[in-house]
Amino acid sequence: MSQTTRADARKNRDLLLAAAAELVAEHGTDASLRDIARRAGVGIGTLYRHFPTREALLETLLNANFDVLRARADSLLASPVPSDALLTWLGELAAGAATYQGLPESIMNALANEESGLHASCAGMRSAGGRLLERAQQAGSVRSDVTISEVIALALGLAWAAERSVDASDLVARMLSTTMYGLADRGQ
Numbered sequence: 001m002s003q004t005t006r007a008d009a010r011k012n013r014d015l016l017l018a019a020a021a022e023l024v025a026e027h028g029t030d031a032s033l034r035d036i037a038r039r040a041g042v043g044i045g046t047l048y049r050h051f052p053t054r055e056a057l058l059e060t061l062l063n064a065n066f067d068v069l070r071a072r073a074d075s076l077l078a079s080p081v082p083s084d085a086l087l088t089w090l091g092e093l094a095a096g097a098a099t100y101q102g103l104p105e106s107i108m109n110a111l112a113n114e115e116s117g118l119h120a121s122c123a124g125m126r127s128a129g130g131r132l133l134e135r136a137q138q139a140g141s142v143r144s145d146v147t148i149s150e151v152i153a154l155a156l157g158l159a160w161a162a163e164r165s166v167d168a169s170d171l172v173a174r175m176l177s178t179t180m181y182g183l184a185d186r187g188q
Helices: 003-027 033-038 043-050 054-076 082-099 105-110 119-138 146-162 168-183
Strands: none
Touching: 003 033, 003 043, 003 054, 033 043, 033 054, 043 082, 054 082, 054 119, 082 119, 082 146, 082 168, 105 119, 119 146
């Protein structure tokens, strides 16, 4: 393969990912693969050469987002107020998940299915979020009987609700505040 061909292939892959990001944001995770190829200006065969399945495309598109959330959780560990760090991270998780219709369900499925191509990135993100939760629990600001899986399910539930709301950002912020109140350790 010549240098030009590889550059063309990289360009097509980048165009496909950009088109996929737009169409998945507009139409959800079930966006038409044919429409993605069309918007990228390539044929459907080119899409399938780069991404043989819908999940392979979503995996590539979303893995980077999950890695950003993992890194963000790691950076928030230095925050002086552990509950605020957890709230910030959950807000970013919910906001990111709400960006793509159908993503909350995809994340939950990927976490449950170790065979999924999204599982490793999701699990890394969950583990990093778990460290934030443990820190908030050790500080006494979050109940000790709450698991990271439950907290992520709450954030994704908020993202799902936001998908259906006219004012999603305000809804997520209000509901996350309510969620943190419910998670608070009150010595019960």
